[in-house]
Amino acid sequence: MVYLTARSLRKSYGDHEVIAGIDLELKPGECFGLLGPNGAGKTTTLRLCLGLTDPDSGTISMFDLPVPRAARQARARAGVVPQMDNLDPDFTVRENLLVYGRYFGLGDEYINARIPALLEFAGLASRADDNIKTLSGGMKRRLTLARALINDPDLIFLDEPTTGLDPQARHLIWQRLRQLLAQGKTIFLTTHFMDEAERLCHRLAIMDRGRMIAGGSPRELVDTHIEPQVVEVFGDGAEAWAGAYGAGLSERCEKTGETVFCYARNVEPLLHDLEQRPELRYLHRPANLEDVFLRLTGRDLRD
């Protein structure tokens, strides 16, 4: 069984092809992450899957229903946490959940019975009758997540769920998402935070300029695309050192800002050399998803 399938999707705005032929598939119970820099096409992909915009070509189906033709019916079993909070500012916390449930055609009695548990889940039980305007950013996100659960969805879409949140608030959201996965929910999220993807996702796809450029589990991506060890070198003279010694002692050497990243399978010679140079500071760590991401999407700034 597959919850969501997309085949050969393409979408252009004018001459700009924002989705340039992508395929994806989500199976029940998994957490799939779409990772990409700003403007990679992540949000457009979500909008296509939800039937909120039509692809130029390609096919989509959600719960075996054709999208966009039967997207409305498919959305009855989906929950959505958009990138920008769009809670209803005219309502209290509780009213937001009630009114949103009505959009699904749910009866007030059913919704009201669900609200206490959802408020508990969102950590907002004591704020039920407060106005949205009095909530912090983290509370609003949690309420948006609770709102997306009002119809007890099988598949939850989250578009950059923790962008703009402080570390405490992010950890709380992650914990809740893991709780949902443990309940058997399926999650499709987009993010540009590597730690988020690494912690939550069973499977990832890295997207850039409208294409999927790599896919697999976080571990597989690191194993396939990058040397296992990294030494970051910084301080005055790091660049000169890299040119004279670092490049020769590592398999690959890259510079971003004032930091030199040296990638290698065996970093002993590098570390030995650096110990002789007190003017340089360095950090030795295992390679992670961020290294993969930067390698595949480049180090130039995306605006």
Added chain:
Amino acid sequence: MSAKYWRLPQLSWRFAHVWRRNVMVWRKLAIPSMLGNLADPMLYMLGFGYGLGRMLPDTFGMSYIAFIAAGTVCSSTMMSASFEAMYSGFSRMHVQKTWDAIMNAPVTLDDVMVGEAIWAATKSFMSGAAVLLVAAALGLCQSALALWVLPVMLLTGIAFASLGLVMTALSPSYDFFMYYFTLFITPAMLLCGVFFPTDQLPQVLQHVASFLPLTHAIAMARPLMNDTLPASAALHTGVLLLYAAAGFYVALAMTRRRLLK
């Protein structure tokens, strides 16, 4: 513009969810909202009606205040529908992204637009009805025939709501609505017979007025409040229906282009 945006509207009862949401918000501020909506038309009606009316003989077949009461019922319906469809609609569509949130649920943009149009018409109906009630209390409605003004107001509300939603679909910001008020609503206030009969105007302006929806609303409301059946009611109803249907269709296509691209 792509043909898919011009698909016929898909009507469903789901519009009621959107309508009901707006009612729920309105109820929180119902009293101040009603009083605010009533104050402006009342000042015009009473100020001009008594102030100017004292100097005028009953040349319109009725007292001047009765004349202007019928105009005010219709103009306040027009104003209320326009404000709701534009300023409030734009807030929900663009500023608060309420429509985006609704469309993530199993509700379509077509449902949202129908709900918004009917809500703006509902709100304008309440405004017009409040003015009508005051007019009746002042003895300015001659018979029960005045009750037929209620459906006229509903139709007028739908027509102006639809036209307002076209502006909302095209608007980059709140400032844009000033053009519509300056170029369309104010001329309607002055040319369509709210304050004086349209046949007082030069031929050219009478012609312009005959194409404006408010003219047709007033042409029905005024005789109905004065215990007379309006002449050419079918024509007036037809014009208002045409504005409502064409306006809604264009508004829907433009909003689809804006939000579903």
